[in-house]
Amino acid sequence: MVVKQPSFTVTLEALSNPQMTAEPTELACHVTNITHLPLGGRLGVTWGHTTLPGLVGGPQTSNSIGSLDGYGNLMPGAMYSDRLKSGVMSLTRVQPDTFKLRFLRTQEIDMGQYVCSVSAWSVSSQGDMMTTGEAQSAPLAVRWDTKRPTLNVVGKRLREASVGGATFEMSCAVATENLGEAGYSVLVQSQDSLEGAVRTIMTLSPDNVLQHGGATDPNRRDSLVLTKSGPAEFRFRLAGVQLSDRGFYWCDITAWTKQQPGHAWTRATSGESNKVKVDFQENGPSFSVAIQSDGTNVYPWETAKMECSLSVSGSSPKTRAHTDDLAYEVCWFFTRLRGGQTTNQIASVDRFGVVRKDDRNSSSDISIERTDTHTYLLNIHGTQDSDSGEYHCVATPWYLSASTGSWTQAGELTSSRIFLTVKFAVWESLQLPLLYGVSASIGVGLFSLVFGLVCAHCCCRNTMHTPRSRNKLMDLEMD
Numbered sequence: 005m006v007v008k009q010p011s012f013t014v015t016l017e018a019l020s021n022p023q024m025t026a027e028p029t030e031l032a033c034h035v036t037n038i039t040h041l042p043l044g045g046r047l048g049v050t051w052g053h054t055t056l057p058g059l060v061g062g063p064q065t066s067n068s069i070g071s072l073d074g075y076g077n078l079m080p081g082a083m084y085s086d087r088l089k090s091g092v093m094s095l096t097r098v099q100p101d102t103f104k105l106r107f108l109r110t111q112e113i114d115m116g117q118y119v120c121s122v123s124a125w126s127v128s129s130q131g132d133m134m135t136t137g138e139a140q141s142a143p144l145a146v147r148w149d150t151k152r153p154t155l156n157v158v159g160k161r162l163r164e165a166s167v168g169g170a171t172f173e174m175s176c177a178v179a180t181e182n183l184g185e186a187g188y189s190v191l192v193q194s195q196d197s198l199e200g201a202v203r204t205i206m207t208l209s210p211d212n213v214l215q216h217g218g219a220t221d222p223n224r225r226d227s228l229v230l231t232k233s234g235p236a237e238f239r240f241r242l243a244g245v246q247l248s249d250r251g252f253y254w255c256d257i258t259a260w261t262k263q264q265p266g267h268a269w270t271r272a273t274s275g276e277s278n279k280v281k282v283d284f285q286e287n288g289p290s291f292s293v294a295i296q297s298d299g300t301n302v303y304p305w306e307t308a309k310m311e312c313s314l315s316v317s318g319s320s321p322k323t324r325a326h327t328d329d330l331a332y333e334v335c336w337f338f339t340r341l342r343g344g345q346t347t348n349q350i351a352s353v354d355r356f357g358v359v360r361k362d363d364r365n366s367s368s369d370i371s372i373e374r375t376d377t378h379t380y381l382l383n384i385h386g387t388q389d390s391d392s393g394e395y396h397c398v399a400t401p402w403y404l405s406a407s408t409g410s411w412t413q414a415g416e417l418t419s420s421r422i423f424l425t426v427k428f429a430v431w432e433s434l435q436l437p438l439l440y441g442v443s444a445s446i447g448v449g450l451f452s453l454v455f456g457l458v459c460a461h462c463c464c465r466n467t468m469h470t471p472r473s474r475n476k477l478m479d480l481e482m483d
Contacts, residue, residue: 010045010126012036012038012124012139013037013139014036014121014122014140015033015036015141015142016032016033016034016141016144017032017144018031019104021146024149024151024182024183024184025112025153025182025184026111026185027110028108029105030105030106031104031144032098032102033102033105033120033122033141034101035047035101035122038101041124042136044127045124046124046125047074047100047124047125048071049095049097049103049120050121051071051095051105051119052066052069053067053068053069053114053117054066054116054118054143067081067083068081070084072095074133076097078095091108094106103122109184110146114146115148116145117143117144118144118146119142120141121138123137151182153182153183154180154273155179155272155274157178157179159174159176159278159279160174160175160176160280161174162174168245168284168405168406169406170244171242171244171245173242174239174240175238175240176190176237176238176239177237178237178257180236180259183261183272184261186259186272187211187261187262187269188210188238189207189209189258189260190206190207190208191204191257192205192255193205193256194252196251198252198279203217203219204219206240208230208238214230227242228242228243229243240253244406246406246408247408248408250282250283251281252280252282253281253282254279254280256275258272258273258274259272288414289316289401289414291316291401291414291415291417292314293312293314293397293419294419295312295395295422297309297310297311300423301424301425302424302425303426304387304388304389304426304427305386306386306387307383307387308383308387308424308426309382309384310336310382310384311379311380311381312334312379312380314332314379314401315378329403330377330401330403331401331402332355332380332402333352333400334352334353334397334399335349335352335399336350336352336395337396338364338395339395340392341393341394344393350362350370353380359371359372365390368391369385370382370384388426389426389428391426392423393423395421395422396418398417398419399419400415400416400417
């Protein structure tokens, strides 16, 4: 009996045809019109690829991608072994008469002509599988316009820093063409002027690893933030801007692709955004000073109190929010005559709170106390007539500048003058001596009166006349 060879037709079609690099490709190899395939016979397939002439600068070559035998075993070609094992390519049988070839990410080198050769496998008389027939599809071209990928970056100011200490924020949005799925690396760069040296502030890798650039002050790293805010958008934020931060800022972004998962990143293209300017003027706080007293007339040995109060205004957010960023040096001066020219410093307190008292021509004592952040009180204890005169205070503010990040000395402020009078009241001053004198006089008078009465009484009784006896009178008369 004559055994007829199996007969069939093979066609190849593209189920998914890429339009650019990194898009998927899927080819289906269909077997039709099958005749004379013996019972228990199976079909196998072999895929082949021929590169386009002149592609990537090399000669046209043909390579075997891989095959599936009658048992369904995969036998990869030498050039595609790694890709097939990693899963970025696959050869499968989806039906008894349909085979598929799939690329997850098609590369430029994958462009070319594809064929599938289908073989019929039958069981020999010895029980082995053997090829009994074969048919090949017509070549199918897979290619696309290999336009170079382009990348455009647009920088946009989100928060403007108009004063020192404010927050600057910008976004960088990426738009690409002829580029499939990609990762991005970002460099945030700046320069003082358009002709100045370029500094790298922060970097972000395609794997989202953040690093600070060499131009970043280690003490200010907590003020810098760079995040991925969208699939192709990044945000940079700089809190507490200083004068040294003025200049131009932009993003330098590079697109990266991978030939297959697990492989290293490959640079595709890059671009820079427009430059966003940060510019503001030093806007420190302004201060004023005033002096006042509850009373400008005191009596000797009383305590005189004079208050030197300061006020601050301005748009510096840091100084207004934190009193620890503000300090004063306060000095007190004394002039004996109203409107006099000879002025002497009598006491001072520096911005660290250290009090110093100067020598004075008075036996009274002086103390300075800080009643609140902006108020200083001068106390003159046990005032004397020599303390009468004009007093005023001179204050020098110090503030932690939000624009420079360092302590800054403001201009010296001088208060108006107040005249202190230590009154010498005659009646009040004589009241106590008169009281002592009258009391002493009355006491001495009473003592003298009592003493005189006692003495008189005692003397009169001792010298009282004793009556003569009659006998002696008779004797006298006789004589």
